[in-house]
Amino acid sequence: xxxxxxxxxxxxxxxxxRVYHTxxxxxxxxxxxxxxxxxxxxxxxxxxxxSCSKGGGKAKMKELEAEMYLSQSALSRTVTRLEKDxxxxxxxxxxxxxxxxxxxxxxxxERYEAAQPTYMGVLRAHFA
Amino acid sequence: xxxxxxxxxxxxxxxxxRVYHTxxxxxxxxxxxxxxxxxxxxxxxxxxxxSCSKGGGKAKMKELEAEMYLSQSALSRTVTRLEKDxxxxxxxxxxxxxxxxxxxxxxxxERYEAAQPTYMGVLRAHFA
DNA sequence: TGACATCCAATGCACGTGCATGTAAGTTTC
DNA sequence: GAAACTTACATGCACGTGCATTGGATGTCA
Numbered sequence: 001x002x003x004x005x006x007x008x009x010x011x012x013x014x015x016x017x018r019v020y021h022t023x024x025x026x027x028x029x030x031x032x033x034x035x036x037x038x039x040x041x042x043x044x045x046x047x048x049x050x051s052c053s054k055g056g057g058k059a060k061m062k063e064l065e066a067e068m069y070l071s072q073s074a075l076s077r078t079v080t081r082l083e084k085d086x087x088x089x090x091x092x093x094x095x096x097x098x099x100x101x102x103x104x105x106x107x108x109x110e111r112y113e114a115a116q117p118t119y120m121g122v123l124r125a126h127f128a
Numbered sequence: 129x130x131x132x133x134x135x136x137x138x139x140x141x142x143x144x145x146r147v148y149h150t151x152x153x154x155x156x157x158x159x160x161x162x163x164x165x166x167x168x169x170x171x172x173x174x175x176x177x178x179s180c181s182k183g184g185g186k187a188k189m190k191e192l193e194a195e196m197y198l199s200q201s202a203l204s205r206t207v208t209r210l211e212k213d214x215x216x217x218x219x220x221x222x223x224x225x226x227x228x229x230x231x232x233x234x235x236x237x238e239r240y241e242a243a244q245p246t247y248m249g250v251l252r253a254h255f256a
Numbered sequence: 257t258g259a260c261a262t263c264c265a266a267t268g269c270a271c272g273t274g275c276a277t278g279t280a281a282g283t284t285t286c
Numbered sequence: 287g288a289a290a291c292t293t294a295c296a297t298g299c300a301c302g303t304g305c306a307t308t309g310g311a312t313g314t315c316a
Contacts, residue, residue, distance in 0.1 A: 061264075062263095062264075072264085072266095073266075073267080075265095076265060076266060076267085077266090077267090080266090098265070099264060099265085100264080100265065
């Protein structure tokens with residue numbers, strides 16, 4: 001009884017591990033090879049694209065952080081990389097000068113739209 | 129139709145991501161805090177413990193590599209750390225002197241048996 | 257208003273990982 | 287048996303990450 005339950009959770013975990021690993025590896029390499037984007041960079045573009053379309057073109061760092069599985073420091077550096085590539089711009093918030101707004105540049109929007117089908121293709125291949 | 133399928137695979141992926149992230153983070157921190165073991169270190173001990181009980185006390189690096197989601201180099205260094213902590217020992221194979229046998233030390237066996245309930249506890253909390 | 261706590265983002269640092277390469281041992285081909 | 291190839295593991299290196307800290311801005315309370 002106990003043993004059955006134990007075996008069951010182990011199986012579930014190793015299944016999760018397998019799916020996560022194969023999918024994230026393929027996402028990573030496909031996005032890198034075809035669009036020069038890491039997975040977390042793509043995720044930032046994805047969230048920005050979504051919130052920009054309804055939020056008037058900007059999102060706060062804190063909002064991004066809450067939606068991603070990434071530490072504050074890692075997110076900060078990811079955004080730095082994206083900014084260096086000209087895909088997003090940072091802007092200080094007028095009302096709270098501690099906070100930063102992020103905005104997709106046209107190049108960022110374009111890059112995201114080019115990469116999105118690749119992303120979806122991998123997901124479909126693994127989950128459909 | 130297309131949209132529904134798309135939404136579905138996205139949901140599945142983000143669910144996988146969530147489960148993987150929360151579980152692996154908790155495994156990592158619990159194992160580290162209570163037993164001074166990283167997750168991949170624990171995984172090596174786990175596989176060794178299993179194959180030792182039936183295989184006469186040893187396993188080859190290649191076998192480990194095949195059973196883990198870890199590159200050859202990462203595995204090599206993980207084993208180096210375990211060896212430095214006195215939990216496993218390396219031994220060259222007599223028949224193929226390229227290959228390495230790994231063996232759990234008594235301390236390694238002990239550490240694994242102490243950590244295993246912690247590991248199972250986390251899995252049960254997330255999957256049961 | 258002044259002192260203190262809280263919050264946001266950036267950065268120094270240590271660490272684990274993957275890729276590419278090195279080294280040594282085994283295998284194949286002629 | 288020598289040369290070319292393959293296999294097993296270790297290691298140099300670059301990179302992304304998390305933790306802890308810093309610096310600056312905001313909020314709170316007396």
